[in-house]
Amino acid sequence: MLLLYIIGIRVYTLLIRIFSLFNPKAKLFINGRKNVYTQIVQKINPAEKHVWFHFASLGEFEQGRPVLEKLKTLYPNKKIVVTFFSPSGYEIRKNYALADVFYLPIDTAANAKRFITSINPEMAIFTKYEFWHYYFKELKQRDIPLYVISGIFRESQAFFKWYGGFYRNILKSVTYFFVQNDESKTLLKSIGLNHVTINGDTRFDRVYENAQSPKQLSIIESFIGNSPTLVCGSTWPEDEKILSVLPGKYPDWKFIIAPHEVHESHIESIEKQFPVNSVRYSIFSLSDQTLNAEHQTLIVNNIGMLSSLYQYGKVAYIGGGFGTGIHNTLEAAAFGLPVIFGPKYDKFQEAKDLIALGAAKSISTADALINAFDNLAANGNAANEARKYVADQKGATDEIILMITKSDRP
Structure with a gap:
């Protein structure tokens, strides 16, 4: 199985290299890793101990960020290294003030040895998922504590299949698991991993904190006026196609679309689907032009505003549910926005919980979208x-910090 893993890593890297010839994101993935060790030498003193946080992408960074920032607050002299697998995380957070940020080199035996030697971690903290054989093995061999926070596991994963011995061995390198739910704890115990507690999801702490003091956006305030507003976050083309039925049907509403990708061709595609009274955010942020009452749809063609946009909404639509899975519903819920999303949400416990509470609805068609929109817009409860759901679930960060910093670590 190890041979298959090595082949899989090499094939994946080869495919990314091919895609990088015409795909900007793949190009960033490859080019960002070319000089990673040179960057490390320039920024890192290997004689100093570091706390290593790894995140798959931007969503996992926001999930683990409360733990990182609380740790830095309690121990301001600690050196922190952050790594990302995906460009969508690295490119946005590469200048993050509290840490030195790098791409994670591809998981090979040589890279694991060289990288871990270079950053000299006193502990490693991985958020939610990404389980790398060589990195985990190297950490264990060096007796460096490895924690998985906000972990979530499903019975369908290879760890829990008859053929999953190789993958189970990767998990055995983890010092402690902080998981989100009972199912995850039960599954881990079923394969002999008992060093686990249910602490919930650290995203609740992050989104709750954000909702208490959001950044005020004067352009958005000017745009919405007194109109009820639907904020559409992290949308993809499949989401935008179905959302395009709403503006004409609800002329008294305002619509804010903050797509997941903001490259020019995608923005142009949104404009074609929302041709009447739509306008780009950048037109007003980069000029002296003013919004007027006839503008109904605002297309936010930049990154980083979404978590502040939800404060202006009455209902939210969360994208990704027609693709690999929905994006962050909790940012919207923290502001008291009921949420709508596509059909692929089964991997997200918070989505299931919000549906059960009557605070969310999943849709697959335009008619279902209209029905969900009508229902949630009229439902103050x-x-x-x-x-309340977000407020009740916060607190995981403090529990995790307490356990990973005490001298007799679990």
Whole structure:
């Protein structure tokens, strides 16, 4: 199985190299790793101990960020290294003030030895998932504590299959698991991993904190006026196609679309689907032009505003549910926005919980979208349930910090 793993890593890298010839994201993935060790030498003193946080992408960074920032607050002199697998995380957070940030080199035996030697971690913290054979093995051999926070496991994963021995061995390198739910704890115990506690999801702490003091956006305030607003976050083309039925049907509403990708061709595609009274955010942020009452749809063609946009909404639509899975519903729920999303949400416990509370609805068609929109827009209790759900779930960060910093670590 190890041979298959090595082949899989090499094939994946080869495919990314091929895609990088015409795909900008793949190009960033390859080029960002070319000089990673040179960057490390320039920024890192290997004689000093570091706390290593790894995140797959931007979503996992926001999930683990409360733990990182709380650790830095309690121990301001600690050196922190952050790594990302995906360009969508690295490119946005590469200048993050509290840590030195790098791409994670591809998981090979040589890279694991060289990288871990270079950053000299006193502990490693991985958020939610990404389980790398050589990195985990190297950490264990060096007796460096490895924690998985906000972990979530499903019975369908290879760890819990008859053929999953290789993958189970990767998990055995983990010092401690902090998981989100009972199912995850039960599954880990079923394969002999008992060093696990249920602490919940650290994203609740992050989104709750953000909702207490959001950044005020004067352009958005000017755009919405007194109109009820649907904030559409992290949308993809499949989401935008179905959302395009709403503006004409609800002329009294305002619509804010913050797509997951903001390259020019995608923005142009959104404009074609929302041809009447739509406008780009950049037109007003980069000029002296003013919004007027006839503008109904605002297309946010930049990155980093979404978590502040939800404060201006009455209902939220969360993208990704027609692709690999929905994006962050909790950012919206923290502001008391009931949420709508596509059909692929089964991997997200918070989505299931919000549906059960009547604070969310999953849709697959335009008609279902209209029905969900009508229902949630008129349901004041849905907003209260969304806000309360987030407030009730916070607290995981403090529990994790307490356990990983005590001298007799579990």
